[in-house]
Amino acid sequence: MKILVCISKTPDTTSKIAFTDGNKKFDETGVQWIINPYDEWYSLVRAIELKEKDAAVTIHLVTVGGADCDPIIRKALALGGDEAIRVNSDSTDSYFIAAQIAEVAKKGGYDLIFTGKEAIDYNGASIGGMVAELVDIPYVSLATLFELNGTTATITREIEGGEEVAEVSLPVVVSCQKGVAEQRIPNMRGIMAARTKPLQVVEPVAADTLTSVVNFELPPAKAGVKLVDADNVAELVRLLHEEAKVI
Amino acid sequence: MSVLIFVDQTENHIKKASYEVLTYGAQVAKQMGTTAEALVLGTVNDDLASLGKYGITKVHQVANESLNHVDTQLYAKVIAEAVTASGANVLIFSHNQTGKAVAARVAARLKAGIVTGACALPDTSNGFVVRKTVFSGKAFANISINSPVRIISLNPNSYQTVAGEGTAEVSALNVAVDASKVKITAVNKVSGEVPLTEADIVVSGGRGLKGPENWGILLDLAKELHAATACSRPVGDAHWRPHHEHVGQTGVQIAPNLYIALGISGAIQHLAGVNRSKVIVVINKDPEAPFFKAADYGIVGDLFEVVPKLTEEIHKMKAS
Ligand SMILES: Cc1cc2nc3c(=O)[nH]c(=O)nc-3n(C[C@H](O)[C@H](O)[C@H](O)COP(=O)(O)OP(=O)(O)OC[C@H]3O[C@@H](n4cnc5c(N)ncnc54)[C@H](O)[C@@H]3O)c2cc1C
Numbered sequence: 111m112k113i114l115v116c117i118s119k120t121p122d123t124t125s126k127i128a129f130t131d132g133n134k135k136f137d138e139t140g141v142q143w144i145i146n147p148y149d150e151w152y153s154l155v156r157a158i159e160l161k162e163k164d165a166a167v168t169i170h171l172v173t174v175g176g177a178d179c180d181p182i183i184r185k186a187l188a189l190g191g192d193e194a195i196r197v198n199s200d201s202t203d204s205y206f207i208a209a210q211i212a213e214v215a216k217k218g219g220y221d222l223i224f225t226g227k228e229a230i231d232y233n234g235a236s237i238g239g240m241v242a243e244l245v246d247i248p249y250v251s252l253a254t255l256f257e258l259n260g261t262t263a264t265i266t267r268e269i270e271g272g273e274e275v276a277e278v279s280l281p282v283v284v285s286c287q288k289g290v291a292e293q294r295i296p297n298m299r300g301i302m303a304a305r306t307k308p309l310q311v312v313e314p315v316a317a318d319t320l321t322s323v324v325n326f327e328l329p330p331a332k333a334g335v336k337l338v339d340a341d342n343v344a345e346l347v348r349l350l351h352e353e354a355k356v357i
Numbered sequence: 358m359s360v361l362i363f364v365d366q367t368e369n370h371i372k373k374a375s376y377e378v379l380t381y382g383a384q385v386a387k388q389m390g391t392t393a394e395a396l397v398l399g400t401v402n403d404d405l406a407s408l409g410k411y412g413i414t415k416v417h418q419v420a421n422e423s424l425n426h427v428d429t430q431l432y433a434k435v436i437a438e439a440v441t442a443s444g445a446n447v448l449i450f451s452h453n454q455t456g457k458a459v460a461a462r463v464a465a466r467l468k469a470g471i472v473t474g475a476c477a478l479p480d481t482s483n484g485f486v487v488r489k490t491v492f493s494g495k496a497f498a499n500i501s502i503n504s505p506v507r508i509i510s511l512n513p514n515s516y517q518t519v520a521g522e523g524t525a526e527v528s529a530l531n532v533a534v535d536a537s538k539v540k541i542t543a544v545n546k547v548s549g550e551v552p553l554t555e556a557d558i559v560v561s562g563g564r565g566l567k568g569p570e571n572w573g574i575l576l577d578l579a580k581e582l583h584a585a586t587a588c589s590r591p592v593g594d595a596h597w598r599p600h601h602e603h604v605g606q607t608g609v610q611i612a613p614n615l616y617i618a619l620g621i622s623g624a625i626q627h628l629a630g631v632n633r634s635k636v637i638v639v640i641n642k643d644p645e646a647p648f649f650k651a652a653d654y655g656i657v658g659d660l661f662e663v664v665p666k667l668t669e670e671i672h673k674m675k676a677s
Contacts, residue, residue, distance in 0.1 A: 127492045147607050203470075204461065205470065231492055233473070233490065235452075236460075237461070239458065239459065239462035239465070240462065241465075246430075250539065252458070264542075269367075270453060270555070275541065275542045275543040276542070279538065288600050319503075320464075320471075320502065321472065321500050322503060323499070323500055324501050325499050327497045328495075328497075332650070332651060336655070337654075340659075340662070347674050350636070350638070350654065356615040356635065357558070357582060
């Protein structure tokens with residue numbers, strides 16, 4: 111059983127968001143980088159749990175990015191992956207990135223490919239579906255539970271106003287979110303072991319780039335809060351009704 | 358050349374988010390000097406000709422029952438064929454659960470550039486540039502799509518639905534549908550509740566409510582407002598509320614007309630999920646709570662006293 115876990119590097123959730131180069135680039139000054147929380151807390155940890163139950167499971171991590179991703183990949187290996195592949199490219203186009211991961215996936219012959227439900231920087235929520243299409247296997251999105259029984263996966267996925275349970279034979283691509291697993295902290299042994307785990311760097315294959323960033327913008331600042339006295343709740347209702355017109 | 362809009366359905370009815378994308382897509386078509394057409398998969402009981410009211414000239418339907426459930430593999434194939442058959446060069450989805458599951462897959466199949474989470478009409482004056490939210494609502498990016506077919510998925514609640522007059526031509530599209538490799542064994546819908554991402558009003562509770570036993574006052578307020586309910590992450594983590602109610606950077610991202618936050622401090626990760634709301638009301642006993650900086654209206658006070666009064670006042674206002 112081989113699992114491929116897609117890992118991406120994102121700014122820490124408390125990072126100040128700012129841009130440089132005439133608002134064409136994300137300003138990385140002082141930014142702490144983390145593993146995208148959906149990749150780390152849910153898909154990677156679930157893969158590790160599957161390996162803990164069945165020693166025959168191997169976990170490969172894949173990321174598409176420059177050498178600045180290596181610390182993140184090492185951190186992910188410290189949590190539990192067996193080895194990692196980094197496709198050396200700075201592309202931000204989701205089709206290009208998915209094409210790289212699909213190439214790794216086809217070569218490696220994985221039974222299961224996990225992604226996070228989205229990356230918290232570009233919020234694309236695209237890679238899983240694209241990889242599944244390029245590899246031509248089923249894709250189940252927004253999983254909140256993932257169980258494996260032999261070669262059949264039982265997946266609970268979020269739908270509008272509820273959830274549904276899907277059964278699918280491997281191989282499958284699954285995008286994971288809250289519920290699939292619980293966050294873990296790497297321990298010292300894992301951190302030591304991660305140093306010597308294989309991290310293979312490969313060059314990207316040719317693929318089209320279909321989108322490009324024109325620029326970024328920050329939202330306009332709020333005008334400021336209108337405070338209403340706690341003894342005058344009726345006034346709040348009046349403001350919401352007559353001024354904001356939302357009730 | 359045309360704009361094709363994917364119409365999402367559930368239990369044989371068109372979803373609310375679909376009317377929004379139909380209106381949006383018709384406007385994109387108008388802007389590009391072309392027609393707006395719709396695509397409906399599965400069997401639907403609603404009157405499809407009436408989609409003309411949203412500016413649609415033609416509705417393509419693949420009325421195959423096996424499409425009543427979303428299987429991304431089947432959907433991608435059928436939608437891609439519909440794009441080719443209708444000659445569309447722009448395809449539009451809602452960035453709801455179905456859109457998130459399917460749109461990117463279709464993009465890969467058609468080798469079409471995609472922008473997910475769009476929040477405004479594309480700029481088609483020179484190329485095709487789509488504005489989307491990034492960094493979980495903390496910023497916007499303008500992205501150029503450079504392929505012949507372009508795909509947009511629109512954030513729910515970011516475009517005003519407008520219904521006018523009109524009747525659309527409904528035409529059956531014959532597309533072979535493969536056998537599904539994904540078997541749906543159960544569907545659990547939370548009945549009677551307003552789906553969070555579709556709700557106009559959301560009432561949300563944080564750790565300030567102290568425990569699940571206190572949710573009654575929040576639920577009463579939500580009921581009075583026909584609102585959906587949400588919560589902060591620690592509340593979901595502690596299982597005070599179901600985890601699908603957790604909003605924020607690592608939860609659901611929403612953009613209702615009105616977001617009422619009760620006993621939530623307003624941490625940056627929480628704001629990331631709700632800062633696109635049109636109006637934010639914060640009720641918190643701590644005047645220094647960071648949420649007040651992101652709010653439009655606020656009450657500094659004890660929610661256990663304020664919330665029941667608020668429900669009562671709204672009831673009175675509605676009755677008058
Ligand atoms: C990587 C990461 C991701 C995260 N993602 C999310 C996310 O997606 N969503 C999210 O919500 N959080 C997220 N968090 C957690 C976030 O940082 C905060 O810890 C969390 O939002 C706090 O929840 P809270 O406001 O309910 O609780 P608290 O911060 O404990 O705030 C409770 C508030 O209630 C008020 N209060 C108490 N009693 C009363 C009363 N009687 N009347 C009125 N007010 C009262 C208090 O003044 C306080 O402001 C994330 C954190 C990290 C590190």
